[in-house]
Each structure stands twice: as C-alpha cells, then as structure tokens.
Amino acid sequence: MTDFILKTLDGGTRSLPAKMISALRADMTGPLLLPGDESYDTARSVWNAMIDNRPALITCCADANDVAAVVNFARQTDALISIKGGGHNIAGNAVTEGGLMIDLSAMNNVDVNPATHRVQVGPGATLAALDAATTPYGLAVPVGINSTTGIAGLTLGGGFGWLTRAHGLTIDSLIAADVVTADGAQLCATAEKNPDLFWAIRGGGGNFGVITRFEFQAKVVRSNLLCGLLFLPLERARELFALQRELMEGGSEALTTWMVVRNAPPMPFLPEESHGTCIALMAFCFAGDPEDGEALIAPLRAIKNPLALLAGIQPFVEFQQIFDPLLIPGARNYWKSHDLLELPDTAVEALIEAVDRLPDAETEIFVAHIGGAMSRVAPHETAFVQRRPHYVVNIHTRWQDPAKDDAARGWARGLFEALAPYSAGVYVNFMPAEESARVAEAYGANYARLTTVKACYDPENRFRLNQNIIPDAEVQLAG
Numbered sequence: 161m162t163d164f165i166l167k168t169l170d171g172g173t174r175s176l177p178a179k180m181i182s183a184l185r186a187d188m189t190g191p192l193l194l195p196g197d198e199s200y201d202t203a204r205s206v207w208n209a210m211i212d213n214r215p216a217l218i219t220c221c222a223d224a225n226d227v228a229a230v231v232n233f234a235r236q237t238d239a240l241i242s243i244k245g246g247g248h249n250i251a252g253n254a255v256t257e258g259g260l261m262i263d264l265s266a267m268n269n270v271d272v273n274p275a276t277h278r279v280q281v282g283p284g285a286t287l288a289a290l291d292a293a294t295t296p297y298g299l300a301v302p303v304g305i306n307s308t309t310g311i312a313g314l315t316l317g318g319g320f321g322w323l324t325r326a327h328g329l330t331i332d333s334l335i336a337a338d339v340v341t342a343d344g345a346q347l348c349a350t351a352e353k354n355p356d357l358f359w360a361i362r363g364g365g366g367n368f369g370v371i372t373r374f375e376f377q378a379k380v381v382r383s384n385l386l387c388g389l390l391f392l393p394l395e396r397a398r399e400l401f402a403l404q405r406e407l408m409e410g411g412s413e414a415l416t417t418w419m420v421v422r423n424a425p426p427m428p429f430l431p432e433e434s435h436g437t438c439i440a441l442m443a444f445c446f447a448g449d450p451e452d453g454e455a456l457i458a459p460l461r462a463i464k465n466p467l468a469l470l471a472g473i474q475p476f477v478e479f480q481q482i483f484d485p486l487l488i489p490g491a492r493n494y495w496k497s498h499d500l501l502e503l504p505d506t507a508v509e510a511l512i513e514a515v516d517r518l519p520d521a522e523t524e525i526f527v528a529h530i531g532g533a534m535s536r537v538a539p540h541e542t543a544f545v546q547r548r549p550h551y552v553v554n555i556h557t558r559w560q561d562p563a564k565d566d567a568a569r570g571w572a573r574g575l576f577e578a579l580a581p582y583s584a585g586v587y588v589n590f591m592p593a594e595e596s597a598r599v600a601e602a603y604g605a606n607y608a609r610l611t612t613v614k615a616c617y618d619p620e621n622r623f624r625l626n627q628n629i630i631p632d633a634e635v636q637l638a639g
Contacts, residue, residue, distance in 0.1 A: 166216045167258035168238045169622065176237060181217070187229040190222035190266060203263050204255050206244070207308065208493045210565075211252030215242070215261035222266055224338060224346055224372035231370065232344040234260050235622065242625040243366055245283045246310015250495045251593040253366075253625040254313075262370060264312065272297055272378070278335075281374040283312040288481065295477045300381035302327045305418070307481045308489065312371055317589035318363045318544040320552070322387075322480070325413045325532030326447040327379045331362035331542055332534060336375035339368065342618040346372075360613040363544025364603075365588055366626040367610070368617045386446040386453035387479040388471030390460050391430060394515055397421060397440035401508045403459055404442060404529065409549070413532030414448035415456050421515045422524035425486065429468045438515050439467065445479060491522060491558050494569050496576035497590035498583040500551040503527065507582050511553075514575040519568040520559035525575075528552045545604040546585050553579060554590050588627050599627050608632075 164176045185192045193200045195214060203218045217239075219230045234241050240259030247254050247265070255261055267282035270293040277299055281290060288307035294300050302323035304314050311330075319330025327333070336350045339357060347369075349358035360368050392400055404417050424430055424439045444460065446453030450473050457471065500507065511525055531549025539545045557572040586595075588602045600607045607629070614621070615631035 164216070165258075166237060166260065167240045167256065169240055169620070169624070170238075173258070174237060174239075180233075180237070184219070184229065184233045187233075188219065188221070188226045190220040190226050193218040193220065203244075203265075204261065205489075206247035206249075206252060206254055207489045208250055208252055209490050210492045210494065211255055213252070213255040213257040215256050216258050218261045218263055220263045220266055224340060227262065227264075227340045227370050227372055228344050228346055230260070230262055231340050231342065235342065235344065240625070241622060243370055243623070245312030246286055246308070246314075248306070248309045249313050249589065250493060251591065251627070253593065256625055264370070264372075267372065270294075272299065274299070277378045277380070279376045279378050281311050281376065283310075283371050283374070285311045287311060287314070291477045291480050294378055295383055295475070298380060298383055299378035300327075300476065301330065301333050301376045301378050303330050303480075305480065305483055306487050307484055308487070311374065313366070313589065315374060316361060316363070316365050316371070318587065320528070320530050320534070320587075322416050322445040322476075323379070323381065323447055324530045324534050325416050327381070328533040328537065329544060331544060332537055333376045333379065334362060334374060335377050336373075337361055337371050338373040339371055341369040342620065342622045356613050357617060359541075360543050360610055360617075362542035363588070363606075364610050364613075364629065367614055367623055367629045369623065381447060381476065383475060383477075384450075384473050385476045385479065386450040386457070386471070386473055387476070387482075388444055388457070388460075388469065389482070390442045390444075390463065390469050390471070391424070391434075391467040392440050392463070393434070393467065394421065394438035394440055394512065397512050397515075398505075398508060399463075400440045400442050401503065401527075403463075404527070405503055406459070407456070408529040408531070412446075412448075412456055415444065415446050415453065417529060418443045419527040420524055421511060423518060423521045424467070429470060431467060434467050436521065438518070443482065445476075486522070486524070491560055492562065492565065492568070494557045494572055495590050495592055496555040496557075496572045497586055498553050498576070498579050499546055499585040499587060500553060500579070500582045501548060501584045502582070503551045504582065507579060510575065510578040514571070514578070517571065519557060519571040520564060522558040522560070523568070523571075524556050524558070526552070526554040526556060528554075539605065543603065543606050543610055545602075545606045546587070548584075550584060552587055552590070591627055596628060599629060602627065603629075
C-alpha cells in the first residue's frame with residue numbers, strides 16, 4: 161500500500177504512511193473501506209442522490225470502542241470527519257469529500273424493556289426498525305414520518321411527526337445518550353451526568369460528538385390508530401388549508417394533520433383522470449381512542465366530492481410508512497423551509513401559486529402543524545428552541561434528471577423568498593448545506609449557550625460537517 165492522502169480540517173491534505181491505516185484497521189472490530197473496495201460505494205451512498213462525495217477512508221464502526229479509536233485517529237491526523245447514521249439528511253453532511261467518514265449503520269440494535277418502557281437504540285437504526293420493535297408492546301417513541309430516516313440525525317435535530325402534539329418531540333423522550341467526544345472520551349449524558357452535553361444534544365445536531373447509544377422512555381400508544389388521507393383538486397386547496405387551521409389551532413392535541421400539495425401520483429384509489437394533476441391532500445392521525453377521533457374528523461368526512469377519502473383504524477406502524485413510496489432513495493432532492501406561527505391566507509396563496517409551476521412531478525410542499533405536548537417544554541430546557549405552536553413548511557423539491565438542477569432549486573428558492581415575511585425560524589434538520597448563515601436563527605436565544613458547550617466539548621470544531629455551531633472563542637482561550 162502506498163502513502164494515503166487524507167483531507168484535513170484546514171482544507172488541505174496530509175499524506176499518511178500505509179502503516180497508520182493498518183494500525184487503525186487493527187484497532188477496529190468493524191471493517192475499514194478504501195476507494196475501490198467492494199462495499200465502498202454502498203457505504204458512501206445516502207438518500208439524496210445529489211450527494212456524490214468520495215471519502216478517502218470509511219470506518220464502519222461496530223461499537224463505541226471502534227468510534228473512539230476512529231475519533232482518536234482523526235484527532236492525531238487532523239482529518240476532516242463526517243458521520244453517517246441513517247444517511248437521510250438533506251444537506252448530505254454524512255459524506256465527506258476526501259476526508260474520513262464514520263459509518264454507524266451497523267450499530268443498528270433496538271432493544272425494548274417492556275416492563276420499564278425503556279428503549280436502547282443504536283445510532284444506525286432507522287425509524288422503521290424502532291417502530292417494529294416497540295409496536296408489539298403497545299409502545300412508541302415519537303419520531304418522524306418517513307420510516308427510512310435514521311434515528312440519530314432525527315433525534316439530534318429535535319424530531320417531530322404524527323405523535324408530537326400528543327407526546328412531544330423525539331428529544332422529549334430521550335433520557336440518556338452515550339457520546340464519544342472530540343478527545344476520544346466515552347461519556348454518558350443525562351439530566352444528572354454531563355447535563356450541559358445532554359442539553360446540547362437535544363436539538364443541537366452532531367456538533368458535540370458521536371452518539372453511540374440512545375435511551376428513550378417510550379410512550380404508551382395504541383397499536384391501531386384512526387388515520388387517513390383526504391384528497392381534493394388543487395382548486396379546492398383553500399378549503400383544506402382552512403380546515404387544517406380549524407382542527408389544529410386550539411384543537412385536540414391527539415389529532416395531527418399534515419397538508420401536502422403536489423401532482424397526484426398514479427395511485428389506484430385516485431380517479432385515473434386525476435393522475436398527474438395538481439392536488440391537495442390532508443393526512444391525519446389521531447393518537448387516542450378511535451371513537452373520540454371520529455367526532456373530530458367529522459368535518460373531513462363531511463367534505464363533498466373528494467377525489468378520495470381513506471379513513472379508518474389501521475396499524476400505526478403501517479401509517480408511519482404511508483409516504484415512503486414517494487420518498488424512496490435515489491432521487492435528487494433540495495429543500496427550503498420556514499417555521500410559521502400562523503398560516504395566513506396570503507401564505508396559502510403563495511403555496512398554491514407555486515404548485516401551478518412545479519418543476520417536476522415528484523416535487524411537493526409539506527405543511528405540518530406541531531404544538532401541544534411539545535409546547536409545554538420551555539425553550540431553554542433543550543437546545544431545540546422553537547417550542548411555540550407553529551406550522552412547518554418544507555419545500556421539498558425532488559427530481560431525477562441532473563439537467564433540472566438549476567430550475568428545481570430556483571423554484572424552491574423563489575417560494576422560500578415569497579414565504580420569508582411570515583417566517584419565525586427554521587427546523588435545523590430541514591436546512592440545506594448552503595444555509596450556514598441561518599444556524600444562529602435556528603437556535604435563537606439558545607445559540608450563545610450552544611457555542612459555550614461546543615467550546616467545552618469540541619474546542620477545535622472537529623465535528624463541523626453539520627449545521628455547524630462555532631465554538632465560543634472566549635471559552636476556547638480560557639481553556
């Protein structure tokens with residue numbers, strides 16, 4: 161083996177003797193991959209096909225000791241580090257170009273204690289694996305709505321989905337995490353142990369170390385819930401948005417609705433003549449007794465002449481995957497997002513007007529409402545600061561042909577600017593790589609404390625391929 165070229169933190173490169181790579185390989189239980197190895201391309205692949213980076217080295221960690229060995233190697237060599245859990249983040253920060261990628265996908269265990277409702281989860285687990293493990297016990301951890309998402313990135317950014325209004329964010333169920341910090345130390349973070357670190361990882365992203373274990377306190381949730389989808393032509397979107405506001409603002413916390421505007425996919429339950437036309441759909445889930453939920457969704461059932469209404473009691477684990485067919489890996493994706501405290505008619509008009517100019521049939525706009533239980537946590541209690549009830553608007557541009565890249569991103573940016581006057585922040589997990597200037601906005605009043613914690617646990621900013629929080633310079637000097 162010849163000398164090995166590795167990208168460093170300062171943007172340069174460093175030549176390493178082959179014996180250093182061999183020594184790292186000997187220190188690890190999991191495999192180490194180099195360009196040209198059989199599994200290399202699979203390991204560097206992520207959900208967003210726009211990301212085609214080639215790490216110089218991929219370390220497929222089997223346990224926390226592997227992670228610590230890799231972090232120590234990275235510190236000794238000044239290597240640029242990226243961390244891959246589920247590989248679902250829109251920004252593609254999981255895969256470094258020319259640096260060292262820590263691949264956690266093999267650390268995907270999910271272990272449920274049905275007596276205590278505690279769930280131990282590895283950082284490589286997906287939401288599908290977590291749901292499959294908890295559902296048989298009538299338990300659930302509130303997570304996102306796409307089952308191929310990784311639990312690590314979702315949790316570190318906050319995590320919201322169908323159960324958020326009833327049971328809080330994903331981080332609100334997190335009670336402990338094991339973290340390998342930049343100095344190679346293996347720490348446990350809880351409300352009592354390393355509390356600043358525990359505060360920071362609940363919403364602060366991957367800025368503070370590599371999580372090797374999550375421990376959640378699962379919620380008691382029925383295995384079968386009242387869920388469904390209501391479809392209307394786009395020209396009737398206004399009445400559906402009005403209904404969403406009516407149901408969500410001051411309504412039952414057990415009921416969650418998401419609006420989606422897009423082209424109608426060729427689903428068998430939709431009239432054939434609607435396929436490919438612009439539609440509005442409302443997805444809903446009631447996290448309580450279905451009999452109680454029926455009264456709440458009566459306004460949906462009362463809507464005249466929908467394209468389709470699918471409503472009934474179904475396994476929650478299946479509804480968790482309802483949007484998966486529209487979000488399979490391999491497409492090109494670009495997102496822009498805003499949090500809106502209200503959804504005024506003028507914002508709705510901007511959304512509807514944009515749908516008339518969709519750049520591709522796979523593109524869609526999600527509008528979710530979150531509040532309820534998650535809003536009863538004070539903004540200062542976790543790094544995740546946006547605790548007010550609000551709408552999350554995610555402009556999800558999706559396409560296959562690279563020739564559409566400029567048009568697709570331009571369309572998303574145009575709608576993003578149109579909605580900017582209504583913005584009250586942004587969800588960090590929905591930010592593309594270009595939005596580093598919005599990081600302080602995403603954390604609001606919590607940003608200053610985050611920079612202090614960053615300086616304590618990662619003063620050299622080794623964990624920087626993320627929505628990066630810059631270490632506080634004064635704390636660095638004091639250290």
